[in-house]
Amino acid sequence: MTVAETEAMGTRWLPGDVTPRERIERIIRVDHAGEYGAARIYAGQLAVLGRGAKGDLLRHMRAQEQRHLDTFSDLIARRRVRPTALLPLWHAAGFMLGAVTARLGERAAMACTVAVEEAIDAHYAAQSADLGDDEADLRATIEEFRVEEREHRDIGLANDAERTPGYRLLHGAISVGCRVAIALSERI
Ligand SMILES: [Fe+2]
Ligand SMILES: [Fe+2]
Numbered sequence: 001m002t003v004a005e006t007e008a009m010g011t012r013w014l015p016g017d018v019t020p021r022e023r024i025e026r027i028i029r030v031d032h033a034g035e036y037g038a039a040r041i042y043a044g045q046l047a048v049l050g051r052g053a054k055g056d057l058l059r060h061m062r063a064q065e066q067r068h069l070d071t072f073s074d075l076i077a078r079r080r081v082r083p084t085a086l087l088p089l090w091h092a093a094g095f096m097l098g099a100v101t102a103r104l105g106e107r108a109a110m111a112c113t114v115a116v117e118e119a120i121d122a123h124y125a126a127q128s129a130d131l132g133d134d135e136a137d138l139r140a141t142i143e144e145f146r147v148e149e150r151e152h153r154d155i156g157l158a159n160d161a162e163r164t165p166g167y168r169l170l171h172g173a174i175s176v177g178c179r180v181a182i183a184l185s186e187r188i
């Protein structure tokens with residue numbers, strides 16, 4: 001059944017339930033927010049480590065995040081989805097997270113990447129499983145980007161993320177932060 005057909009049934013949806021249209025809007029809104037935040041994290045890391053040994057790796061990931069962001073910005077416009085009101089917050093918080101972890105060192109920056117990209121991978125996996133054939137294009141986009149998010153996570157792991165002092169604590173804190181950011185950006 002397509003979203004339009006399900007919406008036409010109307011009465012299926014109890015007050016307070018999320019309609020199919022709102023479900024898709026939430027997906028596009030939160031993914032746009034996430035890619036925006038991711039691009040800002042890498043910008044923050046590059047501001048500190050751009051001239052270092054990991055500069056090219058960071059630029060590679062930053063470029064991919066920019067393409068993800070451009071795609072979701074386009075979807076926001078074409079499908080007339082309201083972007084999250086929290087973009088100014090993610091603008092500042094993303095850059096700060098990237099810059100602060102980079103200040104702690106290259107390994108801590110990579111630990112940040114592992115935590116963030118794992119969260120995005122799980123988030124995209126859940127969305128992909130949830131989307132039907134009526135949203136095959138959106139699902140394919142999410143799956144395509146998910147492959148690159150996993151690549152970013154693997155780059156972090158291959159660059160000594162886990163050897164960061166306090167790795168588990170740092171990883172845990174950033175994971176919680178990502179989940180909170182995702183929940184807020186779907187709704188607000
Ligand atoms: Fe991304
Ligand atoms: Fe990524």
